[in-house]
Amino acid sequence: MSTPTRRAPGHPLTRLRDGLWDAVLEGDEHTATGLVLDALHDGVHAESVLLDVVVPVQGRIGMEWAANRITVAQEHAATAINDRVVGAVSRSGAARAVRASGASGRVTVACVDGEWHALPARILAEVLTLRGLRVDYLGAQVPTAHLIAHLHRTGATAVALSASLATRLPAAHTAITACQATGTPVLAGGAAFGADGRYARLLGADAWAPDARSAAALLAAGSTSRTPRAHQPIDDLPHLGDQEYTLVVRSKAQLVKAVLVGLDERFPGARDYTESQRDRTAEDVAHIVDFLAVALYTDDPELFTGFLEWTGGILSARGVPALSLVPALEVLGEELRDFPRATHHLRVAAARSGAPLRPHTPSGKHA
Incomplete structure (x- = not known):
């Protein structure tokens, strides 16, 4: 199944991004969801709406907060609206219509313990579902013990671990090691692992992806399916x-x-x-x-x-x-x-x- 690619400037997606930005900045959930549902009705691919519209708008929210051009309250409200926009895309008939049936495997998507930035993981879960995988999305702040219990119960073929804050890296290391001890390979993603994935490699993850599109491609292709190596945190980090x-x-x-x-x-x-x-x-x-x-x-x-x-x-x-x-x-x-x-x-x-x-x-x- 072919997948959508990023669109060049001037494409209607640019106008859709601008419209969604204006809506989330105003706290207008009705307009925000209406814009994306109309786009889906007009034939825009559901994956493109998620990755080429919602993701960059969410990134802009963070940059505008850092520059002190929007308040914390505006940042929280805009993020909450984007989360509901993702839900609207997931429930839409257009999204259901493009879900593939040829891919195989069951993937668990979760944020590491203490990580409350859940939107990147949720978007990945939706994209994987669109690509035909069976996905268990566990959400934010998943304690490692509960994650491992879930893997034993479901027999997932891979785990996608998300972390946005670098302070969650020790918890991510614990989760990576514990998942691999069950024989489940781990793909790491999120800003916490570094722009080049250096901390994913340092902590022993089986794979790393810089963004949701790359992560989805790896997981859908089964590229993380090799047998995980057995190791302990002190083996990875003798210092x-x-x-x-x-x-x-x-x-x-x-x-x-x-x-x-x-x-x-x-x-x-x-x-x-x-x-x-x-x-x-x-x-x-x-x-x-x-x-x-x-x-x-x-x-x-x-x-x-x-x-x-x-x-x-x-x-x-x-x-x-x-x-x-x-x-x-x-x-x-x-x-x-x-x-x-x-x-x-x-x-x-x-x-x-x-x-x-x-x-x-x-x-x-x-x-």
């Missing part, structure tokens, strides 16, 4: 033997508290923060610790640096100097001075910011 990752995770609350106290000394303006601002700062610091931990898990300082660069861009879009992150890195560096890899990651990140870490004296002045 975990130094316990730095585990100790940072266990001490997260103390590290966040230490940074907040240190910010009052290093950044006097922080003393005048409102309760709401302090709560937001605590959340930001917690994210910094989370990403430092996952950088230790993968032993990749670029993961931590990339997160800080992204965070700096978010802060700048909201009128907060990106250099305000440096005092937090300095405090973490002092708290983790006996952790060689953590210290290295922090120094790499600070140097990239243009403000290398400096020792801090009890008087509050840098040496």
